[in-house]
Amino acid sequence: MAKNKNALIRYRVINRCLIDYKICTKEQLIDACEDALDIRPLGERTIDKDIYDMRNDNGLAYYAPIKYDRNQGGYYYDDPDYSIDNLPLKADEIEALTFASTLLNQFRNTGIFSQFSGAVQKIVDAVNIQKANIQLPQYDFIDFERVPFVKGSEFLQPIIETIKNKQVVLIHYQSFDRDSPVEHTIHPYLLKEYRNRWYVIGLHEKYREIRTFGLDRMVSVEPARVPFIDKQFNARDYFKNTIGVISPQGPPPEIRFAVRKRQAQYLITQPLHESQEIINEEDDEVIFKLVVHPTYELITLLMGYREELRILEPENVKKDFIVALQNTLKRYQ
Known part of the structure; x- marks a missing residue:
């Protein structure tokens, strides 16, 4: 009841x-x-x-x-x-908790989660005790992806606090292509994780446009004495037409590409984006369509399919893809 x-x-x-x-x-x-x-x-x-x-x-x-x-x-x-x-838990409940505690345990010493490591350990220990009591088998046959330590995770907590409290922050930012840090004042709206890296997205005080900053490139974060500008940022709308953490302005193009049939199964079972569609299936390849911006992240993902994939259209994306492949070949000459 x-x-x-x-x-x-x-x-x-x-x-x-x-x-x-x-x-x-x-x-x-x-x-x-x-x-x-x-x-x-x-x-x-x-x-x-x-x-x-x-x-x-x-x-x-x-x-x-x-x-x-x-x-x-x-x-x-x-x-x-x-x-x-x-009260003892049932076997199926312990089984579900085992999965959950294993996943949780991976993040125990990562950034903001480290402060809860004691609580996480208690959960893991409790689940292990319950497993022992009902003699459930260990999940040695399941190997979860390891989460590596990522530089900048120490800024997770202060960034979260500024977003919650709607506070402007001054970031000393060391880009990978610069020799020294640069100051940026931003109105933070969103903390986003992508491929085991954390990013903060917010309105740049100087340029008055949405910018993205990787926490792994931050040297320091401190409060800024500037009134907060609330843009009613909508993360779903902002990232609707992109893959990764950068979202260019304007409508996205329709990108078509062909993948050999065997490799195409990976894209069929795990689409790159919600806009992905199958346009046609031929004898030896499958034609896909994406409606997204051709960002660096997208091109990198597509290049990972190597000779199994070819861009069909639009022409400018096809040319950029060919240039990237040619530049890769030059490094081996």
Whole structure:
């Protein structure tokens, strides 16, 4: 049976009272629940039903050993070690938590998540204990992708705080193509992760346009004494027609490309973008269409298919792709 939020809170309050005070009158349980919920008055029949449900409700599955002592006029746990928090999980629940804890454990020492490493470890330990109790097999046959340490993750927390509090920031930014850092004042709107790197997207104070900055290139971040400009930034709309973290202005072109049939299966089962469509299937290749900006990230992804892929149109994207391939060949000559 589904329970509302207040009922679930009352169960935990009753549980805590019976653990802390060993024996409690109905009046004490009512007072504790009223204080926890800030609801008054709470009827005796409500507590009576809560106790009944904690004892008997198959949906809750607490089966709490609550007894009543007529001499002391109070309720108590017949098993002094009992708590609704100690309920064992089912095998399928442990299996699901194993997946979740394994993924969570990968991020334990990464940037902002490092401050929660203790809590993550507790979750991992608890799941491992439960697994041992029901003798579930280890997932040695599943190998999750490792998340490497990324420079700049120490700026995650301050950037998050500035976005939440709508504060302008001054960034000392060391681009990969510069010898020294440059100052940028930005109104931050979004923190975005792409291929294990973090980026902040915001309005540039000087140029009055949306710019993207990689946290791995930041030298320092500090508050700026400038009024915040709220542009009502919509991340979904901004990145709708692009792959990666840069979104050029204007409508995107329609890009068509052919991929040999065997390699095409990778794109069919995992599309590059939501706009991807199959235009035609021939004997030896599949023709795809994308409606996106031809950003560096897109070209890099397409070049990863090497001789298995060829650009069909538009002509300017095709020429840029050919030039990139020719420049690659020159490095081997």
